[in-house]
Amino acid sequence: MADDSTIPFPSPMTPAAGRAEVFVRYLDFYRETVLAKAAGLPEAELRSSRLPSGWTPLELLKHLRFVELRWLEWGFQGRDVAEPWGDRKDDRWHVDPSESLADLTAALRAQGVRTTAVITGNDLEAVGRPGPRWAGDDPAGLERICFHLLQEYARHAGHLDVVVELAGGPVGE
Known part of the structure; x- marks a missing residue:
């Protein structure tokens, strides 16, 4: 199957300056992968669910942005975050009707820039x-948080693969 992300898979054969660079490469890859998969869906599919759990692709994008925010800025950095659970309403993921794919894509990419700065600006220990x-x-250590973020992205990218395939959208790794 062809890869449908906008950046290549971070091959273990490609040299990296260190573990932080490896984490950043994989997070960037998965972030762009879920964004590419969502971008391949029509608006109606972005806002509806094909699964019994009821989450939508837009809700997943918003959730991933807040996962990075919660773990790195609110958690690791200990920053004051106004709404660390801003992806939830009534104990489930939530996207306001006024939020668009473009808005959520921009927010997730901006969060990715901050994530990269935190990871590369600190010792993983x-x-x-x-x-x-x-x-x-x-508190958790930065390396452990990075592993957690990667598993979160990998798991949710797999979930989105299924949803996109059910919706007749583009398939790939």
């Missing part, structure tokens, strides 16, 4: 700052 993200637990 660094531990997050204490704060509300950790709910009283010890």
